[in-house]
Every structure is written in structure tokens, then in C-alpha cells.
Amino acid sequence: MNPENGHKMKKRISFILAVTLLASPLFAQGYHSLGRNAYVYRNYEKARELFLKDIEAADRGDSYYFLGEIEKIENNYDKAAEYFKIAVTKSMTKKYMVNAYWNLIIFSEEKNDLNSVVFYCKELWIKTGASSAKNKINSITNRLLWTNNQDAIEKYKAAMELHKKGNSAEAEKNFREAINLDRNFLAPKFELGMKAYKEQNENDALYYLGEITTKIPFYYDLQLIVGDINFKNRNYRTAANNFSNAIDYGFINETQLNNTLIKRGTCYFHLSNLDKAEEDIKKA
Numbered sequence: 001m002n003p004e005n006g007h008k009m010k011k012r013i014s015f016i017l018a019v020t021l022l023a024s025p026l027f028a029q030g031y032h033s034l035g036r037n038a039y040v041y042r043n044y045e046k047a048r049e050l051f052l053k054d055i056e057a058a059d060r061g062d063s064y065y066f067l068g069e070i071e072k073i074e075n076n077y078d079k080a081a082e083y084f085k086i087a088v089t090k091s092m093t094k095k096y097m098v099n100a101y102w103n104l105i106i107f108s109e110e111k112n113d114l115n116s117v118v119f120y121c122k123e124l125w126i127k128t129g130a131s132s133a134k135n136k137i138n139s140i141t142n143r144l145l146w147t148n149n150q151d152a153i154e155k156y157k158a159a160m161e162l163h164k165k166g167n168s169a170e171a172e173k174n175f176r177e178a179i180n181l182d183r184n185f186l187a188p189k190f191e192l193g194m195k196a197y198k199e200q201n202e203n204d205a206l207y208y209l210g211e212i213t214t215k216i217p218f219y220y221d222l223q224l225i226v227g228d229i230n231f232k233n234r235n236y237r238t239a240a241n242n243f244s245n246a247i248d249y250g251f252i253n254e255t256q257l258n259n260t261l262i263k264r265g266t267c268y269f270h271l272s273n274l275d276k277a278e279e280d281i282k283k284a
Helices: 003-023 025-040 044-058 061-073 077-087 094-110 114-128 131-145 150-164 168-181 186-198 202-215 220-232 236-249 254-270 274-283
Strands: none
Touching (some): 044 061, 061 077, 061 094, 077 094, 094 114, 114 236, 168 186, 186 202, 186 220, 202 236, 220 236, 236 254
């Protein structure tokens, strides 16, 4: 081989190696690392450019996460949320996944979109087992059960003290008085509803608890109780809705999920929605 041909061959090999390197995961990892460095030094414009290149090369969840953080820093919250939503659908570092979900939870709560808060909390719990996600839903539920009416609160507290002492009749009277002071105060309605449920007084149980499940669709434990009452009384359409809320929002185990799917499928069967009935039974 003459020197000129050898030189041309070396140039071709160098070009092929360069192209291969640019397309390799190792080089893509370089985009992400360089983006992280730029992010740390608050060069957000350069960081954004590098993370976008990394996404084009590797579609990395961590890069979507950092793009979301950059948009959040620049107060572009809707755009930040879109990046976080994409990030959690990708393979990503657990720490960044948890952070992405909490960003989505906070954004949703600021918009008072509580159904989305519950949706993201449930996804976070399924993927990581984070007890904090479940605690968040419980705190929101408790807040919605409560009131700012101090007179109603005092009556409720008095009722709870009487209940602890075994004075059921006086406790019930105070719960009713608390409701009269604030018709939207759900906590005393919960107490009266659960008392009726335990005494198998299903009419009163549905009267009080049904209102709560309508106002708090993600109160999944109560959805299961009210769903069972409606199912037993052949209120299949309402029962199916209760079971759907429990399935969609509930932190329930596999056995509970299967039982609930069977009950909902049975509701759909009685409502002549045979396709949905078959779908639920197959899932179970």
C-alpha cells in the first residue's frame, strides 16, 4: 500500500470511529455528566442543551428530571411538570424518581387537583413502597373531614369524650349538634355512619358514609365499605362506582384488588355491561 492510500485509509477509519463514538452509550453518558456539571455551576442554558442531547441519544429519565428542575428554577412550572411526567415513565435513578414524583404532587396540590395528588402518590408507593406517599393521602383525607367552625369542633370533641366513656346516646346527640353547626363537617358524619354500619343499620350508614365517599372519592377504605353495602342492596351502579374509586385510588393488596374486581365485574354483569364484566373477571 502506498503512503497516500494508507493516509486515506487512516482518515476513513478515524471518521468511522468518531461516528461510532458519538452514537455510543458512553458518549451519551458524557452528555449527561457534562449537563450535570453545568447544572451544578448554574449554567442552566448549557445544561439544558446537554440534557436535550442526552435525551436524543439515550432517552434517559434522569435528564428529563434535570430539565424539569431547570424549568422549575426558572418558574416555568407547567413545562417543569411535563418533564417530570415523562421522567417517571423512564428508567431513572431512584432518588430522582422520588423527587420527580414529589414535585408533581406539590404542583397538583397547589392547583387543588387532589385526584392527581392521589394518583401520583399511589404510583410512587407502587414503585418504591414509600410510606410517605400513603401518609400524604391520609393527611389530605383527614383535612377534608375537618372544619374551621370552632363551635362544631368543640361539640365533636365533647362527643368523642362521651364515646370513650361509653355514653353512646349522649355522644350521638353531640355528633348531631356538631353537624347542625356545620353541615359540611364530615368527621361527625363518619362517626355516626360507622356506628350505624357496626349495628347493621345500613340505611343510616349509607346516609352518612355515602356523602363522604361522594365528596372524597379517594377515601378508598370507606369506598370498599360503602361499595359492599350498595352491592348487598343491589345498588349495582353506585356499587360499581365505589369499587372503581377503590381500585383507582386505593393502596390495596393483591387479594383485596382481586376481590374488588370480582365484585365490580358482578355489578357490570347485573347492569348488562358484559364486556366490562368479562374484563374485570379476567383481570381477577
